[in-house]
Amino acid sequence: MKTILTVNIGLCGFGTVGQGVWKHLQHSRAELTSRLGANVEVTRIAVKDLKKKRSVKVPVSKLTEDALEIANDPSIHVVCELIGGTTLARKVTLAALKNGKIVVSANKALICDHGAEIFEAARKHGGHFFFEASVAGGIPIIKALREGLVANRFPRIYGILNGTCNYILTQMGTRGLAYSEVLREAKALGYAEADESLDVEGWDTAHKASVLAWLAHGVWVQPKDMIVEGINRLSPADLHNATTLGYTIKLLAVISRDFKKNELSVRVHPTLLPINSVVASVGGVFNAVAVTGDVVGTTHYIGRGAGQDATASAVISDIADAVALIKHGKGTHLTSESYEPNQKGCKLAPAERIIGCYYVRLTVKDQSGVLANVANVLSKNKVSIATVIQNPAHTGAASLVLTTHESNEKSIGQALKQLTNLDSVLETPLVLRIGNFTD
Ligand code: NDP
Ligand code: HSE
Secondary structure: OOOOEEEEEEEEOOOHHHHHHHHHHHHOHHHHHHHHOEEEEEEEEEOOOOOOOOOOOOOHHHEEOOHHHHHOOOOOOEEEEOOOOOOHHHHHHHHHHHOOOEEEEOOHHHHHHHHHHHHHHHHHHOOEEEOHHHOOOOOOHHHHHHHHOOOOOOOEEEEEOOHHHHHHHHHHHHHOOOHHHHHHHHHHOOOOOOOOHHHHOOHHHHHHHHHHHHHHHOEOOOHHHOEEOOOOOOOHHHHHHHHHOOEEEEEEEEEEEEOOOOEEEEEEEEEEEEOOOOHHHOOOOEEEEEEEEOOOEEEEEEEEOOOHHHHHHHHHHHHHHHHHHHHHOOOOOOOOOOEOOOOOOOEEOOHHHOEEEEEEEEEEEOOOOHHHHHHHHHHHOOOOEEEEEEEEOOOOEEEEEEEEOOEEHHHHHHHHHHHHHOOOEOOOOEEEEEOOOOO
């Protein structure tokens, strides 16, 4: 009988994603063996708490509390880093790469913070690093950019990259619930990060945008060099107002490159999108990415962006690439050099020059002259009002919702500071960008 190759996998982390990978490797064992021409065996699993109850049963003999033991185990070919965070995850990843192993990771925070170091370690020591699950959950967006669209330069990539936030915004819009209430559901469903502020404050989307910007443009852009705003100040009323205006609100990552000026801008913020655009129609835990390539035009990618099964699908696709690499000595290699912004690659566009239209929500005293004062501040800053909606807020107060004609970040920022200082403005104003992307 012909013997086939067995590839040994070490799972570091056995939470939502790790258990999903185990479950689907068991369920699809026969198909995977046949498709890959190899057996895939999970031989070791690292966890923090050996006594914790798991939703899947694994032999106790496979478990360890020492993830580095797996990274240094010569019998393990592929290390899946599914712990999260950037401390132990970094140590495990670098140790495994230094041992020439293949590392599979779902950890976008790690790649954003330490990507340059990780890819350098892989190149230096002959290891490999695969990361399909790090962006957009089950959507194979990494492969799409790196392989399917390799002929293109990318003037714009934008989309929904956080399943938790899209789930929250969709539920707030359809059920009128407050964001904190829906956040509890998203956590229970396994969508949210261990530290959920990463999701709702926009950092997780920023980490993913950083990974996509690097793939598309070869430049590592850190969140500190982006506009990053989350969804935690939005209320069901904002979703309702957006609908009235013909929009829906999505937390978007927008990566734009002006090839003439050689400038790159990466930003993350809740955005009003025209209700009939492809990305606006994507709800729940789903992610959607619109990629505009100079050769292909715009292509869209939609699928579940978080959760056990979708993420396991992406991790297992990387395991399959790892098996192909072990069997045939070839696979997806990253050979292109990468740069810090403003090195040989492109420059970062100054944020204040970004042009767009805005949605402004103000809670104001419900008395005469207030609208005139607000209009005066906007006008002084050359921000022109397009529409006004006034709704009652609490007693003696009104909610004033304005949209603007085209302006820029500098003007709206200045206007916002001055509005905040008006006696008649009772709360910090909320400003959202309007994205007139129709594709
Ligand atoms: P969980 O919090 O569910 O799981 C983390 C796992 O890491 C747990 O099994 C935990 O052990 C283990 N762990 C923590 N600290 C240690 C330690 N010191 N030594 C050994 N093991 C440790 O996270 P997720 O599965 O949700 O996420 C894992 C990674 O995947 C993260 O990088 C996340 O960003 C990413 N990701 C998550 C998605 C999702 O939908 N959940 C989607 C895409 C990416 P124990 O179980 O004993 O506590
Ligand atoms: N917390 C992340 C999300 C997990 O909700 O999108 C997937 O990366």
